[in-house]
Amino acid sequence: MNDLFVMTQIAGRRCALHAHDVSSVIEIGAVTPVPRTPAFIAGITAMRSQALTVIDCRLALGFDAREWPTDHRAAVVAVSGHSYALRVDAIEDITTGSAEAGQVPGGFGPEWSRVATGMIETAIGPALLLDLAALIAGPAVSPEVFGAAA
Amino acid sequence: MDDLLADFVAETREMLEASEGEIIAWEADPADRARLDNIFRFVHTVKGNCGFFDFPRLAGLSHAAEDALADCRAGRRKPDSALVSAVLAIIDRIAAMIDAVEAGEDFPEGGDEALIAALAEEPEIEIDARGEGPVAGTAAEATLAGDEAGAEKGDARSSNAAPNPALRSIRLPVELLDRVMSGVSDMVLARNDLAHRLRQAGNQPTIDGPFERLTTILSDVRDAITRMRMQRIETLFSSLPRLVRDLSAELGKQVMIDLEGGDVELDREMIEVVRDPLTHIIRNAIDHGVEPPSDRLARGKREIALLSIAARQSGNTISIVVSDDGRGLDEERIAAKAVATGLISEAERREMGRDKILQLIFEPGFSTAETVTGVSGRGVGLDVVRQNLERVGGSIKVSSQPGVGTLFTLQIPLTLSIIAGLTVGTGDQRFAIPQSYVEEIVHSSAKALDYTCMGETSLITFRGQRVPCLLLSDVLGLDCGDVAEGDHTMVMLRLASGDLFALAVDRIHSHGDLVVKPLAPAVMKSGFYAGSTLLDDGQPVLLLDVTNIAGMYDLVSDARTRVLKTGMDDLDRASGDVMRAMLFTDFAGRRSGLRLELVKRIETAPASAIDRSAGRARAVIDGVILPLVSLPEGPLASEKVRLLRLSDGACELLHAVAEVDDAVELTEPLKPVADDPLVEAVTLVAGQTVTLIDGHELFARHGEPPEPAARPLARLPDSEWARTILAPLVTSAGYAIAEPNVADDKVALTIMFEDVYEVAAALDRPVAGSVIRLSDQPDGGDRETIYRYDRTALVDALQHARGRSGSASRNRKANA
Numbered sequence: 011m012n013d014l015f016v017m018t019q020i021a022g023r024r025c026a027l028h029a030h031d032v033s034s035v036i037e038i039g040a041v042t043p044v045p046r047t048p049a050f051i052a053g054i055t056a057m058r059s060q061a062l063t064v065i066d067c068r069l070a071l072g073f074d075a076r077e078w079p080t081d082h083r084a085a086v087v088a089v090s091g092h093s094y095a096l097r098v099d100a101i102e103d104i105t106t107g108s109a110e111a112g113q114v115p116g117g118f119g120p121e122w123s124r125v126a127t128g129m130i131e132t133a134i135g136p137a138l139l140l141d142l143a144a145l146i147a148g149p150a151v152s153p154e155v156f157g158a159a160a
Numbered sequence: 161m162d163d164l165l166a167d168f169v170a171e172t173r174e175m176l177e178a179s180e181g182e183i184i185a186w187e188a189d190p191a192d193r194a195r196l197d198n199i200f201r202f203v204h205t206v207k208g209n210c211g212f213f214d215f216p217r218l219a220g221l222s223h224a225a226e227d228a229l230a231d232c233r234a235g236r237r238k239p240d241s242a243l244v245s246a247v248l249a250i251i252d253r254i255a256a257m258i259d260a261v262e263a264g265e266d267f268p269e270g271g272d273e274a275l276i277a278a279l280a281e282e283p284e285i286e287i288d289a290r291g292e293g294p295v296a297g298t299a300a301e302a303t304l305a306g307d308e309a310g311a312e313k314g315d316a317r318s319s320n321a322a323p324n325p326a327l328r329s330i331r332l333p334v335e336l337l338d339r340v341m342s343g344v345s346d347m348v349l350a351r352n353d354l355a356h357r358l359r360q361a362g363n364q365p366t367i368d369g370p371f372e373r374l375t376t377i378l379s380d381v382r383d384a385i386t387r388m389r390m391q392r393i394e395t396l397f398s399s400l401p402r403l404v405r406d407l408s409a410e411l412g413k414q415v416m417i418d419l420e421g422g423d424v425e426l427d428r429e430m431i432e433v434v435r436d437p438l439t440h441i442i443r444n445a446i447d448h449g450v451e452p453p454s455d456r457l458a459r460g461k462r463e464i465a466l467l468s469i470a471a472r473q474s475g476n477t478i479s480i481v482v483s484d485d486g487r488g489l490d491e492e493r494i495a496a497k498a499v500a501t502g503l504i505s506e507a508e509r510r511e512m513g514r515d516k517i518l519q520l521i522f523e524p525g526f527s528t529a530e531t532v533t534g535v536s537g538r539g540v541g542l543d544v545v546r547q548n549l550e551r552v553g554g555s556i557k558v559s560s561q562p563g564v565g566t567l568f569t570l571q572i573p574l575t576l577s578i579i580a581g582l583t584v585g586t587g588d589q590r591f592a593i594p595q596s597y598v599e600e601i602v603h604s605s606a607k608a609l610d611y612t613c614m615g616e617t618s619l620i621t622f623r624g625q626r627v628p629c630l631l632l633s634d635v636l637g638l639d640c641g642d643v644a645e646g647d648h649t650m651v652m653l654r655l656a657s658g659d660l661f662a663l664a665v666d667r668i669h670s671h672g673d674l675v676v677k678p679l680a681p682a683v684m685k686s687g688f689y690a691g692s693t694l695l696d697d698g699q700p701v702l703l704l705d706v707t708n709i710a711g712m713y714d715l716v717s718d719a720r721t722r723v724l725k726t727g728m729d730d731l732d733r734a735s736g737d738v739m740r741a742m743l744f745t746d747f748a749g750r751r752s753g754l755r756l757e758l759v760k761r762i763e764t765a766p767a768s769a770i771d772r773s774a775g776r777a778r779a780v781i782d783g784v785i786l787p788l789v790s791l792p793e794g795p796l797a798s799e800k801v802r803l804l805r806l807s808d809g810a811c812e813l814l815h816a817v818a819e820v821d822d823a824v825e826l827t828e829p830l831k832p833v834a835d836d837p838l839v840e841a842v843t844l845v846a847g848q849t850v851t852l853i854d855g856h857e858l859f860a861r862h863g864e865p866p867e868p869a870a871r872p873l874a875r876l877p878d879s880e881w882a883r884t885i886l887a888p889l890v891t892s893a894g895y896a897i898a899e900p901n902v903a904d905d906k907v908a909l910t911i912m913f914e915d916v917y918e919v920a921a922a923l924d925r926p927v928a929g930s931v932i933r934l935s936d937q938p939d940g941g942d943r944e945t946i947y948r949y950d951r952t953a954l955v956d957a958l959q960h961a962r963g964r965s966g967s968a969s970r971n972r973k974a975n976a
Contacts, residue, residue, distance in 0.1 A: 042701065042702070044686075047686045051680075054683075054700045056694055056699065061693075092679075
């Protein structure tokens, strides 16, 4: 119970992000859409002089984003040198939890297994710990991926 | 301690790079004491440092090399190539060990003894050199030993070699530089935001001054930061002598390298981009270009080949020229090979010039070397070199003289991260295009561009050439926006391969320097974007990957069509000579024509815009006064006049016409007319005669640079007297009266009373434009002020100020 986690709601589920992965939580301003990219890439937005890629976590998991509310804040994370803003249902809290991720019998379901490191116990209850790199990679095969337009 | 270790690794690396060149130079001239001293200093420093960090093996190696070199310095031994090779081998081993140290790995045991033994000239030196045992004692001991050695050699060194005057420099982590750079970018954005708010708040002289200063300082800082990212190309060059030496030794050739322009500065990222292509070309040159020494002698060349590499900066590009004096490229063999591999056909080959054939070596799947050697035949061809260079907006070409040599020219942009770009809009979104691709921007109607659809492909006609046209909104799958089809602005883009295509956008926003940031891999993968950049208002904008987009639509020609196209270009040029003319009927009822290239626009002006008072007729169009020719005598019949606005690039004039007919091609022969200089020729259009007007004569007689009709602004004192009595005088002197809220920089002249001026001067408040100071007293005696009813002096002063501001604005124009 000594690691810090940022607790979020994604597609109606409580998810945890390692606090050391999250560099900040920002208010999302205007998002410039990026045509011809998979739908889970909501666009790019500016944080100070940096351009962030906005990832809609619900779409990245393969769910429909319209079914859930969207927080006006986003968690900023850096994965292999690039910064991303994660759009989620809600950013709840920062809390402590155990770093030991456990599995549950029966797994987490196909969408979740791909991105979940495992279940962790936190001060506000159990949560799914997410693997950022897998989350940002998006759904394995997205029907919205556009190839060459030719 | 970790920091110390990192510094040690970095320092050793730096010295390694520097000393490699030194060793080669030393081998060429073993008597060169300065080189020897430099290398000695390197191994000596390594030895001292290793002792400090307890790296016994490194210390042993450097100690051995130091001993051998010390013998040379003392004249006990003559340096020969065996010794140089042995020292090089040790330096290589040191480099490998440093890598291992940095990675935190253990370097494989053994092998050191053999290297040390290779140094030995006589057995007893070998025994001496095996000083590993004692040196490998405690760290303290080794440091002591190093210090002693330093003290011993100290005197000798100071007496025979003045230490190099090193440039003062510090080592900084790249990450820190990037942070500073992005901090400055943030500051620029904050400044732009502030500027925006200040403009909204209106004119505030007390804030504007400091704000201007802030702007200037910021742009200075930005320049300096950009310079910080630059590195001398020397860092790339310093490893080349070693490469050339090793390669030529391996291939049994003798090559001398000549480096020039090492002080040219290049973005450090770009240096990395160029490293591989340059290495590849050098490998190629030594492997294929340079003949074996015997062949060279047989041809009457010097035994030692010369490979020269020179870097030059011109504007925003760097060119690196690699030339050798080898056998040159064999045009016949290249052509035969290209035909054999199906790159070109036999017929095409006959059409091609030597230069064209030589460039075929950059085509994919081309490699002339009959025997694939371990050096350059690695399956990576020159096509990859060209690809890599084109990816960063560079290019490569080759020229060659048979038997004399080959010359490769690489052109690369100065920096990857700041580029000139054009911001375009489609729908409600903006995108940026690198300026280097933009050939021209055409605002024109669909009719003028002859916009047609061939199947799914749109074509426009640009300078008599059919050019494929992409609609940006289609390319990106966006809504079409509110611009009707055919009303788009065409951005003509020229690819590095020479192919031209048009990109139709809704509007052009701006152009300027863009700071390009990389995009996330998932976005890059789409292939449409090369990066992102932030506009002045902080809005992120995507930079289009022009080459890739063209590739998706198959607009990049391969070698075959590229070759064919050059033939077609000639045809186009021949047919492009068709003359086009604008036909019209003048007021005398004559059917006349003007060459279409001269006609800039067709204007309709009200009769009131025409002024015939000053001898020559003039008209005001878009706030510009232009000379007007061929008006009918007497009053105008209609209220409006059709005018052809003609331009020769610098000067403009208006040609009044009774009626505009059409633009036609002149197919019939032109018959020159001798008696009227204003008529170039007479020709037939659709069976009727047309008088073609001589543009040269027309501009020679009447052409004038357009003169802005806007009068300079004068700011008057805020009083009833000024408004009613002073204002008319100022107006008649050619000024317009400035409204109170006009920005200072628009005002060319300020007229103020002396007492107000004194207050302003005392407060150090700036006064806009030139100043006329008025006094209430007729006998002011002060020459700088004018009595407010001294009409003559006032008019003089106004004329004088007008002349000054006029010439100033002309100068500005000349500068622009």
